[in-house]
Amino acid sequence: MASKVHVLRLYRRSLKLSLDWCVHRYLWRGQAMYIRSLFEANRNITEPRLNREVIKETEDLLEKWKHPDPYRPPTAPGGSKYERNMPIQKLRAYGADGKPLVTRVDKTPEWTAEQEAKKAKAAETEAATSPPSAEPLGEK
Numbered sequence: 128m129a130s131k132v133h134v135l136r137l138y139r140r141s142l143k144l145s146l147d148w149c150v151h152r153y154l155w156r157g158q159a160m161y162i163r164s165l166f167e168a169n170r171n172i173t174e175p176r177l178n179r180e181v182i183k184e185t186e187d188l189l190e191k192w193k194h195p196d197p198y199r200p201p202t203a204p205g206g207s208k209y210e211r212n213m214p215i216q217k218l219r220a221y222g223a224d225g226k227p228l229v230t231r232v233d234k235t236p237e238w239t240a241e242q243e244a245k246k247a248k249a250a251e252t253e254a255a256t257s258p259p260s261a262e263p264l265g266e267k
Contacts, residue, residue, distance in 0.1 A: 130178055137185050138166050147194035 141162050149155035172178050201208040221227055 130175075130182070133182060134166070137182065137189070138162070140189055141185070144189055144192060144194065147197045148192070 142159055145158045145162060146155055149158060169181050172181060199206045203209060
């Protein structure tokens, strides 16, 4: 059973390898039929030692004809379009104190300092203009 799976994988590898060398499908189809005939010719080998020899020859032949620049589908890993339009991750920068340096794109540290200064000034103005708070009646 293991040799059957191995032979099927060799057949698949040989078809994929021939696709690397053929530019057009109509040319590849003839090669695929030839490869199939080679595998069919050795289909009835039952002797394990001879079977291993044929498998070894096939593996050596596949290694010999390995393409230096195999075809990769454009969207597959290593393809020209692989991860081309990935969404950008929004990263936050943190200072030494652990607080975010920028909380939003428009909130730079300078803008944040200006806003805090405005809030402090507004608090001072409110404290100066508000009437004094009434003292509780029980305390004097």
